[in-house]
Amino acid sequence: MAELTLYEDEIAEIAARLDLRDPNREALSTINAAVSEYFDVEERQSPFEAVVDSATGVGKTYILAGAMELSQVPMASGILSSSHLAGRFSKRPGITSLLVTRKAFLGR
Numbered sequence: 858m859a860e861l862t863l864y865e866d867e868i869a870e871i872a873a874r875l876d877l878r879d880p881n882r883e884a885l886s887t888i889n890a891a892v893s894e895y896f897d898v899e900e901r902q903s904p905f906e907a908v909v910d911s912a913t914g915v916g917k918t919y920i921l922a923g924a925m926e927l928s929q930v931p932m933a934s935g936i937l938s939s940s941h942l943a944g945r946f947s948k949r950p951g952i953t954s955l956l957v958t959r960k961a962f963l964g965r
Contacts, residue, residue, distance in 0.1 A: 859897040864889055864930055871926045881916045884909060885923040 868889060872882040888907070895905045911917055 859900075861890055861893045862897050863893065864927060867927065867930045868923075871923050875919055875923055875926070877919055877923060878916060881919050881923065884911070884920045885927065888920075888924050889927060 863886070865886075868882065868885050871877070871885065877885065888909070891907055892905060895901050909917060909920055911920070
């Protein structure tokens with residue numbers, strides 16, 4: 858079994874680029890550790906599924922954006938290949954997530 862593969866430098870760059878708050882940066886590090894535990898330490902195969910359980914208004918959109926950027930790190934590529942974020946209590950979870958993400962990252 859291998860050790861955890863943590864992308865601390867890459868996470869720091871992503872956090873700076875997205876202006877992540879400390880709790881969101883910690884969430885991204887936790888996602889990194891969970892994925893590495895699954896693939897590197899336990900040597901399990903795809904698919905990997907996880908839930909980020911966080912309260913309303915804490916920046917789930919930014920956590921997801923950070924995770925998607927982390928998936929572009931060459932060594933992590935192919936591990937974090939698909940993500941979906943939806944508010945469980947929203948009346949229109951898919952549309953709400955799309956609109957919040959579009960506004961946050963595209964300005965529209």
